[in-house]
Amino acid sequence: MRSEVLLRAQDVVKSFPVRSSGLRRTHDVVQAVAGVTLEVRRGETLGLVGETGCGKSTLARCLARLYDLTSGSVMFEDHDITTLSGREMRPLRQDIQMIFQDPYGSLNPRRRVGSIIGDPFVIHGIGSADERRRSVQELMERVGLNPEHYNRFPAEFSGGQRQRIGVARALALRPKLVICDEPVSALDVSIQAQIINLLIDLQDDFGLTYVFISHDLSVIRHVSDRIAVMHLGKIAELAPAEQLFNRTRHPYTRSLLSALPHADPDVADSRERIVLVGDLPTPTNPPSGCRFHTRCPKAREDCALIDPPLVPVLGDGSVHETACLHPLEVGEDLSLATPRVDDTEINTASHPDQEAESA
């Protein structure tokens, strides 16, 4: 049932020029997304998880064609949308919508809620003024806002309610694909759960497909059918949600999981703890070979040389892909592993003290 592909990204690369400071202005390039291939299937929620600067938001914007791709292609249904112009893209915008993280920054403070939510109708010339107003009020009701608040300004709403406004705006044109970029990260836990529930309900009601981006693994696990773990512009592991947690293959995924604090003292006291050494390397100068090898507890000599492809590990189905030369055995204890790489090589290949700038 969930096999039909709605969107297919092939070898997507997105780089940004960075002007380095100083007298000699050299132009560096940050490869925020460094070759990502994935499919989004109709009706599913694809979770995208990773640390700051791993390129998850950039990838999302590439999928929605808010960015032009440096190379690679994006197919939406039967359309190749890689090089469509703004005008050609416009009819497809109805089908691909986004929900953003910051409910304060993504709503124009000087416009009334009714007109913010109604904008998509105006832009696409749908309905008369009366019909639009009715549609907007229906939408407001549907996302749990009081339709009588049609004429209020965003400032009169709490963070959770603002996020509902963002959701209503994204849903106005009944899109097929909704890209949610950290939709609950700015909200308190009790409110977070309200918005997650809303998104789950709307998916059921409208048959939506979600690409759900978060740095919070427990949220991702809860909402996703499949999860892609990103690391420095590449996908490290891609698997059905439960499989990713139960049969973790990539050491990076495992260390992310082990770093996640559990709101359960028994689990917190007894779980495996892998504390990664150092910070995320910078995408301007990523490590050679596997981009995780400088921090990987299981790194071997060849990891510094070979960039592993994203393929199924022997024994996993084709649905579970891992980009690792030495994937974990099921049940292997990563905290016992020690890297077998020359130390000097690790130090020269990485820049552990510089922050990976998020693009």
Place this chain on the structure above:
Amino acid sequence: MALLEVRDLKVAFTTADGVVQAVRGLSFDVERGSTLAIVGESGSGKSVATQTIAGLTRGAKVTGTARFDGIDLIGADQEVLRGVRGDRIGMIFQDPLSSLHPYYSVGWQIVEMIRAHRDVSKAAAQQRAAELLTLVGIPRATSRIHDYPHQFSGGMRQRVMIAMAMALDPDLLIADEPTTALDVTVQAQVLDVMRSLQERFGTAIILITHDLGVVAEMADEVVVMYAGSVMERAPRRTLFYRNHHPYTEGLLASLPAHGGGGSRLTPIPGAPPSLIGLPPGCPFAPRCHYAFERCWGAKPPLDIVHDDPLHQSACWLPDDAQGRRANLAALTGEGATTSGTIASGTTASGTSVDGATRVGPAASAGVRP
């Protein structure tokens, strides 16, 4: 005697809209060498409370006492506070970049901090700074002390902050959302550093956070705050496994359960109240699905529950789960609410609403006057 004893702390700010009662009667103890977590949502008063204790809320109307090793910090004059702050109480904040001066090297900043409190030579202070940076896990510390804050990553900056806060071996470290801005892998590193420093130097920690996962990892004792008041106070395990207050219960229930797989969560309906002109009664009552008449009339005191002197809860509900269910059944007029989920529960007025579609406005109607 506990290291820090806070009693009935109240903090209010006068604003153009009215008096904001940010903290409304907070009491807690911090024992030497232990970790107290203060957990709450935004606006619960958790940061204001600790900033007030450190004397950082100027212009606020403050009552109550905060005895730190015998000295009452509330109303102490600036001279005394300056001696205590930085020296005996270290502080770290959420955003290490805005807490460090961008114009000075981190070494300079640590040296200045040491020399403000101790009569030592510059060279000695510098050596101490390098030691501290090594201690918090910054590689090549002797050369890195000459670097500026922007040359460090977020996690490294937070380590610098910790090094600075620990410079004079304080008795108490106040950490206000120290890992909220950090990635999980870096968060794990920073929490590790805090834990190992605590073990080594016996520092007491007040950890302010909204993340119950961090609480479960770090705390000895937990204070749950809501709308400026303490809702519940208990040792870590008690709080997670035998909690009493419906707010604590609601917070834990709203976390995504592991292996949930797309099922609905159990949120707390509505939103936190405005802290201006709070009505009498329990501040959580408008969002509480157990709320009954008494909750609206008077604010429940923080009282011992489950016959455990270490476990206190500010709630009118009976102790045991059975009495609680009876209470809920009486409210809804029938015993059919066995599932008892908050989302499909009842509003304060007792009328059933369709939680899925009208949770927002229905609940906020009770909250916003």
